[in-house]
Amino acid sequence: MGGRAQGGAGRPVVLDAMGGDHGPAETVPGALAAHRDHGIEVLLVGRADDVRRELRRHGGAGEVDVLHADDVVPMAERGSGAAARRDSSLMVGCALARRRRAPLVSAGSTGAVVTCAVRAFGRREGVLRPALAVALPTLTGSTVLVDAGGTADPTAEMLAQFALLGASYARAVLGVADPSVGLLSIGAEPGKGNRLVREAAGLLPGMPVRFHGNVEGHDVLAGTVDVVVTDGFTGNVVLKNIEGCVRTTLDMVAEAGIAPPGRLAEVARLYTADTHGGAALLGLTGTVVVGHGSSRSAAIARACVVASELGADDEPVPAVGRASVGPVA
Amino acid sequence: MGGRAQGGAGRPVVLDAMGGDHGPAETVPGALAAHRDHGIEVLLVGRADDVRRELRRHGGAGEVDVLHADDVVPMAERGSGAAARRDSSLMVGCALARRRRAPLVSAGSTGAVVTCAVRAFGRREGVLRPALAVALPTLTGSTVLVDAGGTADPTAEMLAQFALLGASYARAVLGVADPSVGLLSIGAEPGKGNRLVREAAGLLPGMPVRFHGNVEGHDVLAGTVDVVVTDGFTGNVVLKNIEGCVRTTLDMVAEAGIAPPGRLAEVARLYTADTHGGAALLGLTGTVVVGHGSSRSAAIARACVVASELGADDEPVPAVGRASVGPVA
Numbered sequence: 137m138g139g140r141a142q143g144g145a146g147r148p149v150v151l152d153a154m155g156g157d158h159g160p161a162e163t164v165p166g167a168l169a170a171h172r173d174h175g176i177e178v179l180l181v182g183r184a185d186d187v188r189r190e191l192r193r194h195g196g197a198g199e200v201d202v203l204h205a206d207d208v209v210p211m212a213e214r215g216s217g218a219a220a221r222r223d224s225s226l227m228v229g230c231a232l233a234r235r236r237r238a239p240l241v242s243a244g245s246t247g248a249v250v251t252c253a254v255r256a257f258g259r260r261e262g263v264l265r266p267a268l269a270v271a272l273p274t275l276t277g278s279t280v281l282v283d284a285g286g287t288a289d290p291t292a293e294m295l296a297q298f299a300l301l302g303a304s305y306a307r308a309v310l311g312v313a314d315p316s317v318g319l320l321s322i323g324a325e326p327g328k329g330n331r332l333v334r335e336a337a338g339l340l341p342g343m344p345v346r347f348h349g350n351v352e353g354h355d356v357l358a359g360t361v362d363v364v365v366t367d368g369f370t371g372n373v374v375l376k377n378i379e380g381c382v383r384t385t386l387d388m389v390a391e392a393g394i395a396p397p398g399r400l401a402e403v404a405r406l407y408t409a410d411t412h413g414g415a416a417l418l419g420l421t422g423t424v425v426v427g428h429g430s431s432r433s434a435a436i437a438r439a440c441v442v443a444s445e446l447g448a449d450d451e452p453v454p455a456v457g458r459a460s461v462g463p464v465a
Numbered sequence: 466m467g468g469r470a471q472g473g474a475g476r477p478v479v480l481d482a483m484g485g486d487h488g489p490a491e492t493v494p495g496a497l498a499a500h501r502d503h504g505i506e507v508l509l510v511g512r513a514d515d516v517r518r519e520l521r522r523h524g525g526a527g528e529v530d531v532l533h534a535d536d537v538v539p540m541a542e543r544g545s546g547a548a549a550r551r552d553s554s555l556m557v558g559c560a561l562a563r564r565r566r567a568p569l570v571s572a573g574s575t576g577a578v579v580t581c582a583v584r585a586f587g588r589r590e591g592v593l594r595p596a597l598a599v600a601l602p603t604l605t606g607s608t609v610l611v612d613a614g615g616t617a618d619p620t621a622e623m624l625a626q627f628a629l630l631g632a633s634y635a636r637a638v639l640g641v642a643d644p645s646v647g648l649l650s651i652g653a654e655p656g657k658g659n660r661l662v663r664e665a666a667g668l669l670p671g672m673p674v675r676f677h678g679n680v681e682g683h684d685v686l687a688g689t690v691d692v693v694v695t696d697g698f699t700g701n702v703v704l705k706n707i708e709g710c711v712r713t714t715l716d717m718v719a720e721a722g723i724a725p726p727g728r729l730a731e732v733a734r735l736y737t738a739d740t741h742g743g744a745a746l747l748g749l750t751g752t753v754v755v756g757h758g759s760s761r762s763a764a765i766a767r768a769c770v771v772a773s774e775l776g777a778d779d780e781p782v783p784a785v786g787r788a789s790v791g792p793v794a
Binding site: 212214274275285289320321325327328329330331333352354355356357358366367370372373374375376377378379380381382385386388389391394395396400402403406 | 662681710732
């Protein structure tokens with residue numbers, strides 16, 4: 137790594153140059169945009185020839201450091217397979233990020249990034265499982281959805297911890313001093329929900345968060361609470377459902393011929409990775425942002441900005457109020 | 466019940482006049498609209514004084530039959546509590562619908578309607594659990610979402626049956642000859658999902674439906690498949706998430722000042738109960754349509770039309786391909 141001076145206010149960011157559907161063709165211009173527009177130092181990890189070719193194509197040769205990694209994790213690779221590819225841009229990037237105490241950004245497959253990042257960084261003290269958090273725009277601000285796909289089958293104790301991780305993220309990224317937390321369910325009344333949610337609803341009042349109670353599907357974008365807590369299966373379905381629903385609704389408006397398509401694209405952009413910059417993986421000793429696989433350069437740049445801004449949060453996470461849970465007393 | 470001649474082509478419908486947030490103030494004009502605009506004979510069940518007062522207010526005294534029921538199930542009542550109220554409009558309505566072999570419509574709380582309807586009608590032969598189905602509009606047609614909230618914690622065998630029930634509904638209501646069925650998950654590849662979905666994915670290829678494989682959250686409104694199968698927790702969250710997301714997206718378009726609000730309301734209406742008419746409860750020996758609690762008269766009328774059109778489907782449901790499942794060989 138060259139002795140380049142740190143470019144700007146934010147922390148330097150390690151970027152998996154081979155991650156995502158488009159690889160260096162989008163990650164490289166994304167890194168250049170993060171550097172040029174936001175003064176962020178980006179360290180690109182990937183096949184040096186491919187990365188340098190893209191850098192030259194965008195007039196950025198020498199502007200961003202490159203670390204060579206021979207191998208690439210295919211998008212269809214599962215987590216355990218990805219972790220076995222020690223020479224991949226993802227694994228080399230994870231190791232570099234850990235050594236440099238720098239945030240990592242990858243638009244690789246979520247499962248692969250989560251598995252590799254957990255192995256490289258390890259969980260923060262007391263954390264049972266990591267969770268993905270996404271900040272979704274509402275009419276009045278943003279709502280953090282957690283878990284958006286990190287842990288598909290959590291326990292109630294894990295859900296209760298996700299509330300803490302999500303609140304911490306809302307404080308750091310949205311600047312909300314005392315975030316309210318809602319538990320996603322199928323009725324606002326206590327006692328409504330599936331087994332997992334009913335059990336978690338019993339734990340959350342004992343946690344050090346401002347627990348609002350149950351919220352429902354229509355509350356996610358309504359700004360009812362600052363943080364919506366759910367399991368990684370439901371959260372991932374909801375996140376992708378929102379993407380699809382915004383698209384379909386705007387297509388219907390466009391078909392009705394009542395708004396100019398160009399202006400509708402502005403609204404559509406609010407719900408793409410170009411704006412929200414991907415999901416933060418919470419609960420590890422390092423900072424990790426997972427971009428959407430389909431990320432274009434603007435989304436990559438945004439993910440680098442978010443990663444750079446996310447403070448290192450190494451404080452232990454309190455255990456859930458049961459004697460038997462978690463390694464922390 | 467008076468000897469009134471059947472009004473139109475559809476089957477007569479029993480309507481819980483006290484159900485929903487607004488009670489007779491909306492159910493009575495809804496019943497009159499179903500009768501006047503669609504020739505459907507509606508039997509109103511509820512507090513006769515209240516119902517008759519509303520009938521007079523809408524110039525419909527004597528136009529629709531009324532059966533008195535003393536009690537009302539409060540919207541916050543849980544399923545078992547509702548079933549204990551034997552003199553309620555819901556329980557009296559269920560009993561009447563069974564005797565008359567007529568469809569039942571109620572905008573009461575979903576849990577209460579499901580519990581009471583299951584007790585009154587019983588499950589069809591071979592059905593493990595009932596499921597709620599909603600037809601959602603897409604750009605090119607409709608997609609059936611099942612289960613939209615009937616069974617929050619189903620087994621994989623139940624999910625596999627929901628696929629059959631949903632396909633049967635798509636044939637009956639959408640007129641699709643050979644509906645394709647997708648399993649809602651968090652990745653299109655086989656093997657992606659939570660434990661329940663991974664198990665169900667192993668059962669579905671053996672079922673007598675055209676199984677497409679996994680679909681994701683963004684596929685629900687994209688028209689990828691005719692039927693999207695999921696558990697009642699995820700399905701209910703998705704359904705309400707869509708309602709909220711359409712509203713927020715249109716509000717954002719309105720705020721941007723790029724489309725006339727009146728025309729946007731046309732798009733919004735596609736995703737309200739006014740248009741889709743509520744959810745059908747599948748798997749019982751009778752026909753039951755559960756309206757949204759907030760239903761206004763137009764939604765009630767639409768629910769009556771859907772209930773009247775839904776054919777009685779008493780055929781046994783095939784068991785899932787495992788020796789140990791279900792009462793049917």
